Amino acid sequence: MSKKNALVRLTAIQNHISNQPKPTGPTDLTRERENATFNVKHMNWLFWGDKEFAEALQDAFLIIQRDPNLCFPAGHHFDLTRPEQREFTMKQIFRYRQLRESLKNPLLIKALETAMSIYSESFMMRTYVHDILFLQSFQVFGTKEQYDSYIDDILKWKVIGCFAMTELGHGSFLRGLETTATYDSKTDEFIIHSPTLTATKVWIGMAGQTATHTIALCQTIVNGKMYGVNWFIVQLRDQKNGRLLTGVTAGDMGEKYGRNGLDNGWIQFSHVRIPRTNMLMRWAKVTQEGKYIPSANPTISYSTLIGERLTVLPGAVSTFGQILTIACRYGCVRKQGANDEQIMDYQSHYVRLMPCVASTYIIEIVNRMIMNKWQEIMKLVQTNQEEFASYLPDMHAISTGLKATVTWWGCEVLERVRRSLGGHAYSSYNAIAGAIGDWGVVTTGKKIIGSAEFMNNFQQIRSITKSTLSDEGQLLDLNYTLEMYTWLSSSTTDEETTWHNNQVYAVKLGELYSYRFTLSEYMKAIEEYSSSKTSEFKALVPILTKLGNLWAIHLIHDSLGLFLERGYFNGEQVQMIRKCYLELCKEIRKECIPLVDSWGYPDFVLKAPLGKFDGDVYPAYFNIMRAAPDCIGVPSYWEKYIKPLTNS
Template sequence: MKNNNKINKINNDSNDNNDNAINRLIVIQNHLSPGSIDLARERENPGFDVQKMKWLFNGGKEMFEALEEAYKIIQRDPELYIPGGHPFDMTLKEQRELVMKQILRYQKTRQALKNDPLLCRALELTMCTYSEAFWMRVYVHDTLFCQAFEMFGTKEQYDKWIDDILNWRIIGCFAMTELAHSSFLRGLETTATYDKTTEEFIINSPTLESTKIWIGMAGQTATHTVALCQTIIDNINYGINWFVVPLRDVQTGKPLPGIIVGDLGSKYGRHGLDNGWIQFCHKRVPREYMLMKWSKVTFEGVFIPSPNPALSYITLIGERFYVLYGAQSALGQALTIACRYGCIRRQGVNNEQIMDYQSHYVNLMPGVASVYVINVLYRVIVNQWNQATKLAQTNQSEFLKKINDFHAISSGLKATLTWWGSEVLERVRRSMGGHAYSAYNAIGPAIADWGVTTTGAGDNFVLLQQTVKYLLDTFKNIVIQGEEGKGKKIGSSVVYLNDFQKYMKITQCNLSNENQLYDLDFTLDIFTWLVIHKLNEAQATSSLWNDNQMSLIKLAELHTWRLALYEYNQELKNLSKSNYNNSNINNTNNDNNNNEEYQKLLPIFYKMGQLWSIHLIHTNLHLFLEIDDGGDDSNNYYFNKNQIKMIKNIYLKMCKETRKIVIPLVDAWGFPDFVLKAPFGRYDGDIYAAYFNTIKAAPNCFGVPNYWNDYIKPFTNPY
């Protein structure tokens, strides 16, 4: 018996020792990388194929693999890769030089890859994702400047300039906004006065207020600009048109005679982009430097107007649509960082993951859902716009019919998306506490970059007024003047006005159970009801525009979000098996073998759409309660008390369900660590060691400051 007790004791001691050894290993592992275990657990059983979602989110398997290859090219190239991995310690001068160095290397690399157009496109997208300042410089030249010739120039003008533009032998900028004028383009003051004797236009800035300002690439780089000017002939103003104006000597970089140009200096963000200002001092350019695809001036000085004044703005339409891509990129990166951090950071009595606090995940999950919605919406809208712009070359009359609608869509989307982007980035900042104030975690710079390069509050108001004016004009023509029901139907962004009377007859929502709120058609119907009734209110007071400006702006915002829900819902239907080839989500032509796999991802896209649509309804509940049939009883409102409770409950429930798979959801966006540039966003979860190593590598982290003897020592050693 004594021997048996001894053996049992030895066995117990052995088991205890094994348990202690395992526990010690766990402690050591947690000490070395406490976040790795948390993120590994978050990635277990996501309920969908994350790799397939990466393909679908990024335009198909072939495109995603090209993006991965492009990221490798950047990371391995010492001239494309940012020294030290981030630009946060670089001076303004160093950032400017770095970005131009990247552009030069990028152009050479793209030339070497010219036989692989897919990889060329992937390199463009990845570089723009990697460096916001690079993106803006390249975008100003390759898109704004180049498209000005495509959209406003004659074939002869386009052919004359395009080779130099594409090869960067001249570098262009886009001179529209002025010191005292921005979105109200008709109020611009810069003049282009035609001199018949020399067949030249004299470009002039007649006032200080007419100084072209906030012009990307003008500060240090651009050799040419396309400038929007008032066209003056024989003292008669014929309105705004676009003119090509040389700015700098292409050999020396010095400003040409008649040009005063300067840099804007330090900004809130994107120091790698040389925003600048331009003043024209009676600068003469040949008559052929007026871009004359639509409006023309003959050598005798006869002005031939364009068929539609809105044609002066068409380059801005495409520019505004690219805010969707910018939002997807900026918000996607910020939310990836915040969500990974939120699942690693532990706090509280029981050392919980902060992501498990309701106040935390409800704050972030709508943003995650919105990135999926924006991803789909961007591809749908840009595809529609690309199809429309082809008509400018083949069927101009048909193209002109579409301009006003696209102008209203682009104005609404730019305003609503920039406001929402600012909201999400601020939510992310708050969710990360004090650590978000460190530039090394990329959130502060993201907020600064977003603020510098998107439209400010004042301009957003102007943009939304353009959207609501189009909406009210269409409403007046179709509904009030009795065209509805007489065979005339409208489409595109205002298609729902065809059903105006149907929605006006609905007084109460038929919501009876929570499951209805998972139906995107049902929630779209609810939101459409709100927009219709707000539109009906607005048209009655629109004559007093300024007194009702805020409600009109809100109507434009609601109308725009309704469009987003509609297009997203329609695209998910296109992604169904029968309509797969009509989908905009998958851009490749050789992915038919993956159709069945992509179908398995549809529930995730539906889940994201469900959360986003219920978020919009939940956020705007107060607006529903502003509309009733004139009585004081709560039964007169569209929603009753039980329905409101149901909406709030399902909103919290959807946020909680999304939180459970949030790490796979953000992983699927496919941002590499070196692109995120944030230790707290590391894929492997080893955030604290990476962050502390970054801090220790910061300039002047150690040592005595150079001002010690002059300004500190007099305190500490006054004698």
């Protein structure tokens, strides 16, 4: 570019900047909020389950914001070093434990736990590892005596636990784990040992610096014979001074992509001796004489993983909700183009984001239904173990499929949001980079029960070869679109194929099954709201149905290649689907701000100036950049590396 052309370009930029009107963000968001066809407060109640909990959650957010031991210090939490993040997260837990003791309202205590988990991913993961994974291991696998002897110390955090499953060379394939627990009948002890480097337990939350005890999955060896994996209580650190015990070597995983307040760690065991009674023996047992008594149902060993996998859903909702609130508000504040349009009015922009908004509602409502069911199933551990075991295969399929599918979709949501914020997404101060850092068979021959019941009509479904779609109105009927997706889920199944040669298609089948399940469960929820005695929720059915319609059409639109490959749709039907998809995205765009406002995330929780509720984003963004450490001034390396160049 010549100097003359460069001068012309700079002059044009200067004129453009000088002619910019006063920021209109606050006015724009006020106008957007007037588009709501539903009551935002009532939607907030529905989204969080009921009015009482939604209001308690707002109270909990206020407690966090006002408490210096819970709320991140002045400045931005991304400016904290890794050691500072580790320490502050533990400070939050310490203060949270104090508040649990002082608060008398059980609903507020529950809300505070939820609010803190939303506010801090690291807090959520540290408490989840102890309060869920560690504790639930005693509930599911421990005898009554084992549970009773540990429960008080666990609840009071006198014993701080972690869950040691994953190894350096092995993930969730439990039969491949290498860590051993060898029974010594002479001393009535198990010897816990890591025989190889790949047997090192890795990525174990809280193992790096915090946990005093772990539940370790080990290959059980009795009288020289291997009996498969079982669960063992192993102490890692002295509870008085925090030092590792003899035979235990553990360390911190170091810098991570996200969640740097969580001390993920690695563990190696070198012939660590534990009492025989430290084997969790509700199901499988080893007697003092050295007799191994296997579990009547080995699949129960995997049940802890079900609850762990299901937690992906609320985690996804929290992440999606926060980053989409930021993206939608910024999209309605940011102006660009010859006519100074809101970028949210560009079709390429809102079509990218609106399915994500819809999916957040669907996942949260389905998550609540599944978790209620799983909590009821967990009660059977104490009352009816046979019935408990009967639910596990279906819940295993649901949890496995949803964990994979929702996390895949989550990566897509994060990428769409990143692109929607342009270059600002690369600033840690707008929370998107941090969110990115903080982030799968059908049987035959017998009647299928549970989430795959629709496969009982497998032959009938497969007999349909062409879609009956002839009118766009059919696409707004959730029952009709569910039938379409059911057909695709069934037609993608091939009973004659082998696993190793068709893993790509098997994974796709799992994805289709999981998406069909979420759509089916969401439809059940809408039916419940339609007949609800709560008039506030009943009035929300039209917008909830529209969100469900967009999600269903998104799923079909996203799988058009498979539908066409099997000859189910013709060209005219595809055009009809695409037209309906774009129209639905445009309709939801009109209410995107009321929809994200309904989630109720305060500004201090979002931690992103571009997502401010009032729309006055640019002063807040600039002020936080200006307050960054060492923002202005001579760098420490000037004299050593820059001055020799500039003064040469």
